[in-house]
Amino acid sequence: MSATSDRPEPPDPALRGQDTREPTGGDWVIPVIALAFTTYYLVSIKDLVWEAKIAAVFVAVMLYLLIGIFAVKTVFGLKRGSLKIDFSPLWENWPLFRTRALLFGLATASVAFLPWLGFTLSTFGFLLAAFLWLERMPVKTAVITAGALALSGYVLFIAILRTAFPPGPFELAVRALTGI
Amino acid sequence: MEPSLGFVAELFAHAFSYWWLILIATTIGIIIGAMPGFGSANTIIMLLPFTLAVDVDVAMIFMVSLFCASQSGGGITSILLNIPGNGGSAATCIDGYPMAKKGLGQQALVLSFVASQVGGMVTAGMSIFLLPYMAKLAYYLHSVEMVVIVLFGITLIASIASENMLKGLIAGGLGLLIGAIGADHIYSTPRATFGFLELYDGVPLIPVLIGVFAISEALMMIESRSVLSDEGLEVAKRAGWKETLEGIKWAFQRTWLMIWTAIVGLIIGIVPGAGASIAAFVAYQQARLYSKTPEKFGTGIPEGVIAPESANNGCSSGDLIPLLVIGVPGGTTAAVMMIVMTYHGVQLGPRLFIQSPEIGYGVFVTMLVAYCVMLFTTLPLTRYISRLILIPTAVLAPIIIAFTLVGAFAPRGYMFDLWLTLFFGVIGYLCRRTGYNVVAMLIGVILGPLLEANVMRALRISGGDPWTFFSSPLANILWVLLIISLLIPSLVQWNKNRQAALNPAVENQ
Amino acid sequence: MLKKDMTRRGFVATGAAALAVLGVPRVAGAQAAFPSETMQVLIPTGEGGGVDQAARAFARVWAKHLGQNFEYAYFPGASGQVGYEVFVGKREPNAYNLLFGNIGPEMIMYATQNPSYKYPDDIMYFGAIDSDDSVIWVGGNSKFKTINDLVEEGKKREITLSTSRLPHPSTIGALALADATGMKVRMVPYGGGGPARAAAITGEVDGCATFLSSSLGLAEQARFLGVFNNENRAPELTNNAPAINKALGTKLPVLSGQRAWAIHRSVAEKFPDRLEKLTSTMKQVFDDPEYKEVAEKAGTPWEFIQYADAAACDASAKEFAALAAQYKSLLSASK
Known part of the structure; x- marks a missing residue:
């Protein structure tokens, strides 16, 4: 199926008066990461005996080849005019990208603060912020929903399943008061 | 060694008399199984004080029921949220989630449960009567044969990626290399760990699974108000008991598929060290191969849910066979069960079936009963569980992130794993936005280490002779089957093209 | 708003109460006889594994003689290296933090993997329980x-x-x-x-x-x-x-693999009395008939239960490190 773009019958976009070129650029992020990682991998194993590296070398060569083919395809596509450089698929549109960045940023913050806040408080904070900013929930509903979820999370994951999260003020307080 | 029917009937009566315990254990198991990062092994460890205190038969009934149920439950989040509860249910996402998006989540859940339970019952039943022969399989499936079996699963990368072959193969290759991070399989010398001690034993599967699936799915899903398509939402809102019955009907229209994929799972499960994830992927690959409509796989069809779910539950019986018959645990859960049995003074291995056959066969009888009990508890629930995806995405996405992060942390307890999860969340997002198949990548991550371990071991045993891969009759048969399975799709396509080329010619005349 | 404030205030109060409850005995504990709080055991292998079971079986009886309970944390990975690094780098050397490991395999790990801690400068095995x-x-x-x-x-x-x-x-x-x-x-x-x-x-x-x-x-x-x-x-x-x-x-x-209790080396100089208390109560475990029962249930034949003191552990550890160094080329992929 990938061969479709190679077929020698590219519809002339100019004739149709619209841009039918497929975007490329954004789809190079993964190959670039793959190239960097593959090269790092090969460097990291250069001093090892063959048994520790043969499998990785095999995969690395295959990846280099595949990415090489991808590069050739991209260059030809650009020359022939079936591709255009366009990074926008990465973010789609700005409002949506902002929402995603916000959600991811909040998640990152909740992980960053977890060692001090503990599971319950960081989860509560994360959910509350997300409900307020993403869903625009009324404050009261958001507090109650986030609180109920964080508390059930505490009961299930900490009290029952004994997940070894670093304890925060809430966990310490409950432990001190009830001995759980 | 084959048990008499009367003896088996007695065991059934005994297991049924503990129906309440089975009910509790299966409920816990399903919940645990559905939560990414939690599984039967760590739950049973946590409940050791209980299982060590009660009689060994009661402990076994409890542990075995919980174990089966956790395999059964893994499919729930795969289907509804595209988040596999464990490696064994990763393959269920491929067709389960598209079904849910179409508003067929309830039917997909029913399919997953029926396939799990029928698959589990069939293999448990087979195990009771064919145990001595099954155990022999472990004597034939060695590293060389496992190499070919894992390759069956790996070839799935190519068929899954058929939409954009080049990108799919790049994703699969990257996955293989990510799976090769960490200690090599011979010397345990770390490779490409970026200096992180936490990566010495390899990239932990669950954080990758949660990052690539859950985090990136949560980021993707907020683009629309609902997970479901517009028509899907209408369909799902109307859903009632009829959909449950429909799911059951769809499942039993494919009874033979349930049975043979379960047997695939059973056979793979018997090999110590191989597990549910490889079984599920191989079963999916095989089901696609022998399907009349392979191109529909991945678009949300019942076969794509049945095959992996039936296989990973078939694997549960297989996992326990080496533990009981040889005395060697095949997986983590089996290892924990061994602790309990040893504590109670039960002798595992061939003597088990002479000294305490009621425990040896009791395990499989319990499985049968547990799967039977689950049929009655899970199916009515599907109607309510499937409502989960009616929650607006702006509420659902944060909840998914918050709770799956717990799952990423739980198995190892390292803060590092949380950062790793977020990192793979970004990778998963980039892959999805730019057309790289995340399932192809995941197959690489899951199956790559298994392949490398078996290849290196086979080479080590043979003293580095590559001909060792063709040195056993069974392996050679498997190689031939593998090659046939690679050729069939092209042959079918060629045939179709030829017919298509002929038909217009006819019409034009 | 009022409700929110209340919750916050209530929360702060609870938190303070918690800190008070947790903090007070800790201050008092500094003067009280060792051990005045729960012992923290770090296990460098997985939960439910052989080492975990052996540790729990031993500590169940030891707790009686020591007068304190034991809590466990697991840091498996890299053949034990993760656990040892966490113990040496992140656990306070106060004799409440203990590590329970297996001398043989873990000294081989030490010799072949070049971890960042140093033996015997950072860690000491003060008593082995079996062989x-x-x-x-x-x-x-x-x-x-x-x-x-x-x-x-x-x-x-x-x-x-x-x-x-x-x-x-x-x-x-x-x-x-x-x-x-x-x-x-x-x-x-x-x-x-x-x-x-x-x-x-x-x-x-x-x-x-x-x-x-x-x-x-x-x-x-x-x-x-x-x-x-x-x-x-x-x-x-x-x-x-x-x-x-x-x-x-x-x-x-x-x-032989010797499962042993380890502690930060600095504890021996800073708190010799605490180490002495640990060692003396540990020895009593071997004479306790209850231990024979729990050890065998945990899967160790009684013939293998054997106490070895700090000096014997050290000798064994050094011997393993030397042996591993000798065979390093065959045990490691590094050329």
Whole structure:
């Protein structure tokens, strides 16, 4: 199926008066990461005996080849005019990208603060912020929903399943008061 | 060694008399199984004080029921949220989630449960009567044969990626290399760990699974108000008991598929060290191969849910066979069960079936009963569980992130794993936005280490002779089957093209 | 808003109360007799594993004599390196933090993986609780009846032995045996004890080199050929297999795994009294009849329960480090 773009019958976009070129650029992020990682991998194993590296070398060569083919395809596509450089698929549109960045940023913050806040408080904070900013929930509903979820999370994951999260003020307080 | 029917009937009566315990254990198991990062092994460890205190038969009934149920439950989040509860249910996402998006989540859940339970019952039943022969399989499936079996699963990368072959193969290759991070399989010398001690034993599967699936799915899903398509939402809102019955009907229209994929799972499960994830992927690959409509796989069809779910539950019986018959645990859960049995003074291995056959066969009888009990508890629930995806995405996405992060942390307890999860969340997002198949990548991550371990071991045993891969009759048969399975799709396509080329010619005349 | 404030205030108050409750005994504890709070055990292997069980069995009885309970945390990974690094780097050296590990495999890890902590500067083993011998066994149907059969065949062709991983005392044992007798062996790691045992039973390899206690349940599927010690301490459990040194007249080192309690080295200087208390109460455990019962239920034959003091542990640790260094080229992929 990938061969479709190679077929020698590219519809002339100019004739149709619209841009039918497929975007490329954004789809190079993964190959670039793959190239960097593959090269790092090969460097990291250069001093090892063959048994520790043969499998990785095999995969690395295959990846280099595949990415090489991808590069050739991209260059030809650009020359022939079936591709255009366009990074926008990465973010789609700005409002949506902002929402995603916000959600991811909040998640990152909740992980960053977890060692001090503990599971319950960081989860509560994360959910509350997300409900307020993403869903625009009324404050009261958001507090109650986030609180109920964080508390059930505490009961299930900490009290029952004994997940070894670093304890925060809430966990310490409950432990001190009830001995759980 | 084959048990008499009367003896088996007695065991059934005994297991049924503990129906309440089975009910509790299966409920816990399903919940645990559905939560990414939690599984039967760590739950049973946590409940050791209980299982060590009660009689060994009661402990076994409890542990075995919980174990089966956790395999059964893994499919729930795969289907509804595209988040596999464990490696064994990763393959269920491929067709389960598209079904849910179409508003067929309830039917997909029913399919997953029926396939799990029928698959589990069939293999448990087979195990009771064919145990001595099954155990022999472990004597034939060695590293060389496992190499070919894992390759069956790996070839799935190519068929899954058929939409954009080049990108799919790049994703699969990257996955293989990510799976090769960490200690090599011979010397345990770390490779490409970026200096992180936490990566010495390899990239932990669950954080990758949660990052690539859950985090990136949560980021993707907020683009629309609902997970479901517009028509899907209408369909799902109307859903009632009829959909449950429909799911059951769809499942039993494919009874033979349930049975043979379960047997695939059973056979793979018997090999110590191989597990549910490889079984599920191989079963999916095989089901696609022998399907009349392979191109529909991945678009949300019942076969794509049945095959992996039936296989990973078939694997549960297989996992326990080496533990009981040889005395060697095949997986983590089996290892924990061994602790309990040893504590109670039960002798595992061939003597088990002479000294305490009621425990040896009791395990499989319990499985049968547990799967039977689950049929009655899970199916009515599907109607309510499937409502989960009616929650607006702006509420659902944060909840998914918050709770799956717990799952990423739980198995190892390292803060590092949380950062790793977020990192793979970004990778998963980039892959999805730019057309790289995340399932192809995941197959690489899951199956790559298994392949490398078996290849290196086979080479080590043979003293580095590559001909060792063709040195056993069974392996050679498997190689031939593998090659046939690679050729069939092209042959079918060629045939179709030829017919298509002929038909217009006819019409034009 | 009011409600919100209330919650916040209530929360702050609860938090303060909690800190008070937790903090006060800690301050008082500094003057009170050791130990005044729960002991924290770090286990460098997985939860529910052999080491975990042995630790719990021992600590259950030890708690009686020490007067404090034990809490456990697990840091598996990199053959124990993760746990040791966390213990040395992130746990306070106050004698409340203990590590429970296995001297043999973990000193081999130390010698082959170059971790960032230093032995003996950062950590000391202050008491071992048992000693598990390395063995070689073959499948029940194997043509090898004695260790001599295996050695003789090994002079003609390379013998394959499965093992859980290469950096392991039993691997060193097999390699030392090969050196001493001129036989050829190739060690095949299976990444776990279970698969390694299965490979020997199902005939994928000629035999298995491992610790004895994990292979005891295999019954007639396994035939023990020899023990890497000067005598076989559990002959009735191991079809009377001879000590390899006796059977072959070799002088191989004793390759036992010793599970032991460890502590930060600095504790010995800063809190000698606490270390003394730990050591003396630990010794009492071995005479407690309850321990025999729980140890056997945890899967360790009573013959293997054996106390070794800090000096003996240190000698054994150094011996393993030296042996591992000697065989490093065969145990590590680094050229």
